[in-house]
Amino acid sequence: MSLFNPLFTRVVVRTLSCKMSRSAKRAKFTMCNTDSRDFYNTSVGVTSKAKSNISTNSGQKEVGMSKFRAPDVIAKKRDGESLSKEEIQYFVNGVVSKEVQDSQIGAMLMAIYLTGMNREETTTLTRAMRDSGSVLSFPADWSGIVVDKHSTGGGGDKISLPLAPALAACGLKVPMISGRGLGHTGGTLDKLESIPNFTVDCSTGRMGDILEKVGCCIVGQTADIVPADKIMYAIRDILEKVGCCIVGQTADIVPADKIMYAIRDITSTVASLPLITASIVSKKAAEGLSALVLDVKYGRAAFMQTLDKARDLAHSMVSASEGLGVKTVALLTRMDDPIGVTIGNSLEVWESLLCLQGGGPEDLMELVCQLGGHLLARVGTAATASEGADQIAEKLRNGEALQKFCDMMVAQGVERQTAEALCRPDTDVFSILPRAAHVEELCCQSSGVIQSIDALELARVSAELGAGRSKAGEDVDHAVGLQLVKTVGSKVTEGEVWVKVHHQGDCVSANHITRLQSSLLIGADSVEVGSRVTEVVSL
Numbered sequence: 001m002s003l004f005n006p007l008f009t010r011v012v013v014r015t016l017s018c019k020m021s022r023s024a025k026r027a028k029f030t031m032c033n034t035d036s037r038d039f040y041n042t043s044v045g046v047t048s049k050a051k052s053n054i055s056t057n058s059g060q061k062e063v064g065m066s067k068f069r070a071p072d073v074i075a076k077k078r079d080g081e082s083l084s085k086e087e088i089q090y091f092v093n094g095v096v097s098k099e100v101q102d103s104q105i106g107a108m109l110m111a112i113y114l115t116g117m118n119r120e121e122t123t124t125l126t127r128a129m130r131d132s133g134s135v136l137s138f139p140a141d142w143s144g145i146v147v148d149k150h151s152t153g154g155g156g157d158k159i160s161l162p163l164a165p166a167l168a169a170c171g172l173k174v175p176m177i178s179g180r181g182l183g184h185t186g187g188t189l190d191k192l193e194s195i196p197n198f199t200v201d202c203s204t205g206r207m208g209d210i211l212e213k214v215g216c217c218i219v220g221q222t223a224d225i226v227p228a229d230k231i232m233y234a235i236r237d238i239l240e241k242v243g244c245c246i247v248g249q250t251a252d253i254v255p256a257d258k259i260m261y262a263i264r265d266i267t268s269t270v271a272s273l274p275l276i277t278a279s280i281v282s283k284k285a286a287e288g289l290s291a292l293v294l295d296v297k298y299g300r301a302a303f304m305q306t307l308d309k310a311r312d313l314a315h316s317m318v319s320a321s322e323g324l325g326v327k328t329v330a331l332l333t334r335m336d337d338p339i340g341v342t343i344g345n346s347l348e349v350w351e352s353l354l355c356l357q358g359g360g361p362e363d364l365m366e367l368v369c370q371l372g373g374h375l376l377a378r379v380g381t382a383a384t385a386s387e388g389a390d391q392i393a394e395k396l397r398n399g400e401a402l403q404k405f406c407d408m409m410v411a412q413g414v415e416r417q418t419a420e421a422l423c424r425p426d427t428d429v430f431s432i433l434p435r436a437a438h439v440e441e442l443c444c445q446s447s448g449v450i451q452s453i454d455a456l457e458l459a460r461v462s463a464e465l466g467a468g469r470s471k472a473g474e475d476v477d478h479a480v481g482l483q484l485v486k487t488v489g490s491k492v493t494e495g496e497v498w499v500k501v502h503h504q505g506d507c508v509s510a511n512h513i514t515r516l517q518s519s520l521l522i523g524a525d526s527v528e529v530g531s532r533v534t535e536v537v538s539l
Contacts, residue, residue: 070104078111085124092128092256102263109269117274122316123323129282132256136288144290146173147375150280151295152303154335155455156343160188161352163368164244165404168214169395170381174244175235175287194346194433194478199413214242214407242408254282277316291327291378293371297335301455314537322539327378330537331371337488338455340364344467344481346433356405357425358397363532369393370533434479436502444492446522454519458482461512465503480504489529
């Protein structure tokens with residue numbers, strides 16, 4: 001039986017290739033020209049200074065590709081051979097131009113899933129996907145200081161919220177492209193939309209200007225398709241004023257990935273190392289980055305369940321990113337227990353504010369400082385990652401990172417009075433942020449030491465309460481979620497509260513309560529809570 005599935009798939013792929021060869025067309029395809037000298041000069045309603053300092057590299061040139069045929073390229077990869085740069089470029093161009101049919105895309109994805117790609121192929125695929133759309137380009141005086149972070153996701157992962165302004169406070173520019181939550185993983189944009197009037201609409205933001213003056217902003221994609229040049233000028237607008245932004249992917253950034261990912265999802269080829277690598281790194285490389293830090297999580301609540309698989313993914317992404325000229329480092333971090341003490345949108349904003357005020361849970365502070373420290377070391381702002389971590393910690397302690405976050409909120413639509421109130425330590429933030437109608441406390445059912453808390457189960461319950469979504473486009477309830485009162489390693493007694501369930505009154509079932517109680521493991525042994533960072537991967 002172990003031989004049947006690959007054999008069957010090989011027959012299917014061969015049949016599809018042969019059948020489609022009869023209708024294959026000879027055509028010309030467009031290839032992105034990423035010459036940084038190509039700038040748009042279109043007037044889009046922002047200052048001339050902003051327009052002169054940001055561009056998108058989306059110039060097109062025609063390249064004759066008639067010597068390639070999709071069935072031949074598919075068959076070559078199906079048979080385990082390495083594809084040339086030209087063949088990979090031909091395939092990606094065909095995906096975007098629709099010259100390659102969906103069934104052919106599915107066949108190629110399955111061939112890659114079954115036979116893999118070497119590092120050179122993976123880097124070439126990543127580059128071709130990046131160049132399938134617009135690529136951000138920034139002023140020469142920003143060279144070496146444009147950075148970003150990517151996380152593979154987990155329970156309670158709110159690291160981007162304090163990290164972006166902390167990096168901006170260190171003098172870096174942070175144009176983060178972020179996303180919304182799906183399934184048990186929370187979305188950065190969903191968290192920020194807990195803040196009244198915070199806009200993630202990149203067509204109305206002034207991102208480039210804010211990045212210049214403040215260092216950070218966090219925005220998302222509009223419902224309509226926004227022209228790339230308008231978006232990128234807007235990014236530059238915020239970067240000038242704030243110094244950082246967190247934006248959603250638009251239709252113009254890596255369009256090949258949007259097409260390929262949708263087909264990966266329905267052909268069960270999502271879990272392919274080269275395809276995962278190309279999907280993630282192409283979007284980050286499209287930001288025009290100087291350096292990138294990757295938070296590759298492993299454990300119960302992570303996409304990669306084991307350390308070995310996380311290590312393989314980290315090496316693949318670092319190699320591809322470095323191959324595109326982006327200085328990259330990856331941290332392998334444990335994701336068995338929730339990060340910090342909250343899961344849920346407004347709850348995680350509150351916890352992020354505590355971190356920005358120099359407090360907050362130790363594990364959250366550690367991850368923010370370690371990830372930021374490695375980025376500072378990669379761009380040369382710090383001599384070592386340890387020195388960089390100290391710089392990030394200092395920006396969190398002295399209030400500079402908090403001020404950047406305040407400025408970012410104002411730049412993205414929040415009333416200044418509201419933003420400043422949220423940043424004051426004596427403010428009841430839930431007089432401003434959405435507050436759930438009810439809070440139910442769950443108590444420990446025995447005494448001892450907390451051995452573990454299942455982050456995956458907690459994240460799933462939180463999502464079912466309304467904090468997450470089961471399919472793209474669904475609304476979320478920003479107020480609901482979970483707040484840990486006790487964490488791993490805590491000594492507890494029977495009847496002591498360990499978690500608070502923030503809900504709206506009609507969504508907490510007996511099943512939810514049972515699952516939450518089952519996620520808590522209490523034992524007699526003491527637990528040493530160590531660093532979440534297990535390994536560092538770089539070239």
